[in-house]
Amino acid sequence: MNIDDILDVAKIIPVLEVSSLEKATPLAKALARGGMQVVEVTLRTPCALEVVAAMRSAAPELxxxxxxxxxxxxxxxxxxxxxxxxxxxxxxxxxxxxLAASGAPSMPGVATASESIAAFEAGFKAQKFFPAELAGGVSYLKALAGPLPDVRFCPTGGVSAARALDYLALPNVACVGGSWVATKQLIAESAWVVIEDNARTAVDLQSASRFSGRPQ
Structure with missing residues (x-):
């Protein structure tokens, strides 16, 4: 599976910060029950790599x-x-x-046109736009579509459920990353029902982006 295959699976990717390994299994199951297919675990906690293994084991479909x-x-x-x-x-x-040498599906982060060109020249057509809202948001990505037509972006950073559809309407946006689906606080509080509901909301947004007439 390459990065394009992964980005085509889901339009909204939960970005997760998990501070306790014991949260990994119920978190994975809640997200999977809610219909999530792709998730990103951030390396912001000492147990992050163990969390990856635990989530894969708990919900192999993720x-x-x-x-x-x-x-x-x-x-x-x-x-x-x-x-x-x-x-x-x-x-x-x-x-x-x-990243290129590893052969792993990858999205390097960019925040400017120059950084995007450098990543593209290194072989990366899929790129993370970060921090999306602070770096110019929807209007900035719209401006990049003309000069950089072959780049697909995943805007992340400050992207809320309310803003997701605005980003997904752009032809150069493949998906969005959002921590709102399962925030650090919700995970810490073991709010699995809320996280499952948020996941379902994200799935509904994905469907809306595909079938509401918005361009993809």
Missing amino acids: IVGVGTICKPSDVVAAIDAGAAFLVSPGASETLLGE
């Missing part, structure tokens, strides 16, 4: 990727943990090279 890839050693560790894809918040020349 495609579990790893985010906050910031250095070459993160690439190796994430792949060893079973990550289905890799996501970085930004990308140096060294990190782009490591």
